[in-house]
Amino acid sequence: MSNLDRTIITILGGGSVWTPYLIQLLDQEEWCINCEFRLYGQNFKTLRDTKDFILCSATHIKHFKIMTEFKDAVSNSSIIVNQVRIGGQGARYKDETVSMKYNCVADESLGLGGLRSVKRSLPFINSAAKAIQKSAPDAWILNLTNPTDLISRIWIENGCRKVLSLCEHAQLHLKRLCRYLNNSISCNEFGFIGMIHMGWAIPPEETELKSILCEDPELNAYINRFGAIPTKWRRVYDYPEILADEQKRAKESRAKVLLNLTDLLRETIRNRDKRKYNELIRRRNPVWYSEIVIPAIKALMGVQPNKMIIGLPSGHRIAGLNPNVQVETWTNLDENGPNPLSPPDNMACIQDVVELGDTRDLLIRYLKDQRDNNLDNYLRSDAFFRPLLRNKDYKKLIFS
Numbered sequence: 001m002s003n004l005d006r007t008i009i010t011i012l013g014g015g016s017v018w019t020p021y022l023i024q025l026l027d028q029e030e031w032c033i034n035c036e037f038r039l040y041g042q043n044f045k046t047l048r049d050t051k052d053f054i055l056c057s058a059t060h061i062k063h064f065k066i067m068t069e070f071k072d073a074v075s076n077s078s079i080i081v082n083q084v085r086i087g088g089q090g091a092r093y094k095d096e097t098v099s100m101k102y103n104c105v106a107d108e109s110l111g112l113g114g115l116r117s118v119k120r121s122l123p124f125i126n127s128a129a130k131a132i133q134k135s136a137p138d139a140w141i142l143n144l145t146n147p148t149d150l151i152s153r154i155w156i157e158n159g160c161r162k163v164l165s166l167c168e169h170a171q172l173h174l175k176r177l178c179r180y181l182n183n184s185i186s187c188n189e190f191g192f193i194g195m196i197h198m199g200w201a202i203p204p205e206e207t208e209l210k211s212i213l214c215e216d217p218e219l220n221a222y223i224n225r226f227g228a229i230p231t232k233w234r235r236v237y238d239y240p241e242i243l244a245d246e247q248k249r250a251k252e253s254r255a256k257v258l259l260n261l262t263d264l265l266r267e268t269i270r271n272r273d274k275r276k277y278n279e280l281i282r283r284r285n286p287v288w289y290s291e292i293v294i295p296a297i298k299a300l301m302g303v304q305p306n307k308m309i310i311g312l313p314s315g316h317r318i319a320g321l322n323p324n325v326q327v328e329t330w331t332n333l334d335e336n337g338p339n340p341l342s343p344p345d346n347m348a349c350i351q352d353v354v355e356l357g358d359t360r361d362l363l364i365r366y367l368k369d370q371r372d373n374n375l376d377n378y379l380r381s382d383a384f385f386r387p388l389l390r391n392k393d394y395k396k397l398i399f400s
Contacts, residue, residue, distance in 0.1 A: 006036040006063060007301065010077040010136075012128070013084035013145075014039025014066065015046035017265035018286045020277065022081075023054045025289055027061050031303050036063040040073035046266075053269045053277075070128060075135040079297060082151075083144045086120040089259045096255040102397060103387035105240045106247050106255065109147040109196050110233065111384030115363065115398065118150045122367065125151065129158035140300050140337070142166055142293060149196040149311055149326035149360060154367070156313065157324070164338065165311025165326050168291040169197045173231045174309075177201055181212060192309055193228075193318075193343040193353050194328050195360065198237055200228035200349035228349040240384050258284065295333075302335035312340050318354060324364075325357040 011019060019039065026032050041047045047066035055064060067073040074080055085092070095113040096106035104112045132139060141163045143152045152165035174187040191202030203209055203223075213229065214220040222230055236243045247253065261283055268277040292308060299306040310331040314321050317340065321327070332339040343350060362378035365371075375395070379385045388394045 006034055007079075008036045008038065008077045009079045009081070009297070010038040010040060010074050010139075012040050012073075012080060012082045015041035015043055015050055016083055016085070017262050017269065018083070018289070019050055020054050020269065021281055021286050022289045022293065023058070023061065025294055026297075027058050029294075029298070029303075030060055031301065032060045033062060035061070036065065037061060038065045038067055038073050038077070040067050040070060042068060044068050049270050053272050053274070056272055057274060071131045071135050074128075074132050074139065077136040077139045079142065079300060080132065080136065080139045081142045081144065081293065081297075082155075084121070084124060085145065086117075086124055089255070089262045091120065092117070093253070093255040093259045096253055098397070100244070100248050100253065102391060102394075103241070103244050103248070105236065105244045105384050106253060107197075107233075107384075108255075110198070110237075111240075111382065112388065112398065114147040114150070114196075118147055118154075118363075118367065119399070121145060121151055122154065125154050126158055129155060129160050133159050138162070140164065142296055144288065144293065147196050149328075150363065150367075152311060153313070153324060153326050153364060162337065164296060164333075165328070166288070166292050166296060167196065167311065167328070168288040169231065169233070170194060170199055170309040170328050171291055172287070173199070174201055177229065181209065185209060188307060188330075191228075191344055192328065192330055193350060194231065194234070195311065195326055195353065195356060196328075197231060197233035198356055199231045199234060199328055200226060200352070201231070202228045202344060202347070202349065226349040226352060227347045237383050241387065244387065299333040300335060300337070305332065305334040307332050310338055310340070312338055314357070315340075317342055318350060318357075320351075321354045321357045322361050325361055327353065327357065 039047050039050060051064060051066050092108050095116045099106040099112045107113050108117050141155055141160055143155060143163060143165050145151045148165045148167045152163050155163045170192055174190050178185060178187055189204050193200050203213060214223055219229055264280055265277060268280060295306045295308055298304045307330060309328050311326045311328045313323060314325050314327040315323050318327060329343055330341045359381045362374060362381060366374040366378055379389060391397060
């Protein structure tokens with residue numbers, strides 16, 4: 001089989017300590033024998049260590065390359081997985097430390113951490129998008145880099161039209177709900193609408209089910225008001241100061257834990273210690289790969305169509321929302337691409353998503369023109385920035 005006959009799957013940020021786990025899962029699939037996998041990164045030694053660690057136990061994956069030239073890495077790719085984290089875990093740690101210092105919620109997708117993260121990613125995406133349009137114009141980009149909704153939209157607005165915003169949070173939220181209901185209902189029976197961790201599970205019209213959910217006073221209040229059940233982060237959005245306080249009082253921040261774990265995983269990769277790697281990975285299982293990335297790859301490859309929650313431009317599916325805003329809904333995905341299902345009409349939770357989308361749209365405007373008035377409008381409309389705005393020098397603090 002020639003190189004042109006193989007399906008090329010390129011992983012941007014291929015030197016990530018999570019990459020071996022992704023390849024380990026893919027290696028269980030027989031169809032991978034006909035694929036060529038490419039890892040792209042800027043540190044050749046890290047890529048080489050990662051490749052050696054992976055191939056020492058690979059079964060089905062036979063064609064594997066590491067590349068530091070972006071244009072060559074994406075050339076003729078069918079699928080491009082973007083997991084580039086500009087600045088690494090160290091940058092995330094700084095983002096969350098700054099957030100907590102000013103009593104803001106510490107997260108890499110929302111609030112101050114999300115704003116800092118997306119701004120760091122802009123130069124890379126602006127450059128990478130041009131190369132992809134020249135060297136792999138038909139490739140599907142599976143975006144994992146947070147904040148996924150904003151990063152995916154920037155890919156699209158830079159000319160890459162075949163982009164899927166992938167995040168496991170929505171589907172995990174539905175699975176937790178099903179367990180809460182003793183698995184008396186399947187995830188697919190819930191509707192879903194939302195964006196970047198903040199969304200709504202819409203229960204089917206069944207009196208008994210709703211009565212069970214309404215036994216929880218907090219859920220009852222949300223169901224009565226919105227007709228749906230909020231994700232954890234949507235609940236946090238209503239009272240961000242509570243979580244911010246909990247994070248400040250924690251013995252060790254989540255970002256610090258991940259930074260230390262990354263160092264340990266990197267060492268096991270260098271030493272080719274697979275037993276230790278698998279032991280450490282359980283501390284932070286990269287569930288996003290098994291939950292949504294591999295099902296998406298299999299669907300686009302024509303191996304197995306899937307119904308999954310994917311972020312896509314809203315188009316004209318939601319009245320009153322900018323069609324370019326990324327919205328997560330149930331989507332049928334196969335080799336022809338995504339076919340998003342229409343959300344229900346006339347529900348309060350839909351209007352809530354419109355308002356959240358308007359807020360994200362303000363951030364995109366600022367990122368485009370760098371005008372202070374757009375930044376001010378965004379910060380004042382996003383509840384996660386309330387504590388920061390109490391400081392008169394908040395603009396200087398944002399990117400310190």
